[in-house]
Amino acid sequence: MEESIKNETAGLESGGEGFARLMEQALLLKPVDIRTYSPLVLAYIGDAVYELFIRTRVINRGSMQVNKMHKKSASLVKAETQAGMIKALMEELDEEEMAVYKRGRNARSFTAAKHAAMIDYRMATGFEALVGYLYLQGRYERLLGLIHDGLERIGEFT
Numbered sequence: 001m002e003e004s005i006k007n008e009t010a011g012l013e014s015g016g017e018g019f020a021r022l023m024e025q026a027l028l029l030k031p032v033d034i035r036t037y038s039p040l041v042l043a044y045i046g047d048a049v050y051e052l053f054i055r056t057r058v059i060n061r062g063s064m065q066v067n068k069m070h071k072k073s074a075s076l077v078k079a080e081t082q083a084g085m086i087k088a089l090m091e092e093l094d095e096e097e098m099a100v101y102k103r104g105r106n107a108r109s110f111t112a113a114k115h116a117a118m119i120d121y122r123m124a125t126g127f128e129a130l131v132g133y134l135y136l137q138g139r140y141e142r143l144l145g146l147i148h149d150g151l152e153r154i155g156e157f158t
Contacts, residue, residue, distance in 0.1 A: 020138045034136045039104040039129045046104075046132030051077050053147055076156065079116035082124035085150030092149060097130055104129025 023029065034042075054076045058069050075081060086101065093101065105126030113121035134143035151157055 017138065034133065037132075037136075039100070039107040040109060040125070042100070042130075042132035042136070043104050043107070043125045043128035044132065045135060046128035046130065047077075049135045049143075050082075050128060050131045050147070053144070057151075076151075079113060079120040079124035081154065082127045083120040084154045085147075086123050086127040086130075088153035089146055089150050092146065093130075097134075100133045101126040101130045 051073070055069075055073050058073050058076075090098075103126075105122050107125060107129070109125065116124070131143060131147075134140075134146070148157075
């Protein structure tokens with residue numbers, strides 16, 4: 001397994017395909033047709049993926065108190081911010097991505113928005129479903145491009 005990991009990590013620089021294969025091997029992942037996942041399952045994984053990307057960006061901005069990092073991360077992963085990002089990205093989405101977003105937005109969740117307006121919460125769920133969908137498809141370049149563009153458009157790269 002260790003030799004396999006070395007071979008796979010060499011492919012990380014080439015678009016993440018090596019990372020995806022490494023993850024499949026290490027976690028013993030089975031092939032799954034992601035179109036069978038509900039939009040809430042896509043949002044579930046998308047929430048975690050988006051938060052990991054945001055936390056990575058926050059810690060990359062330099063050492064600071066963990067509480068400050070948490071506050072910055074929280075401000076970027078809250079429903080209101082995600083809703084603003086998806087609004088700013090609408091024109092950039094292709095037909096398939098828009099369909100995934102709308103399925104997520106329209107999904108009926110058993111959890112309620114705790115600190116957000118319901119419209120922002122629903123839009124954020126759609127955004128997270130799209131993030132999860134692109135992540136599970138291995139479309140990392142597209143996913144990171146959308147996150148970059150969304151953050152830029154809401155003024156987070158100033």
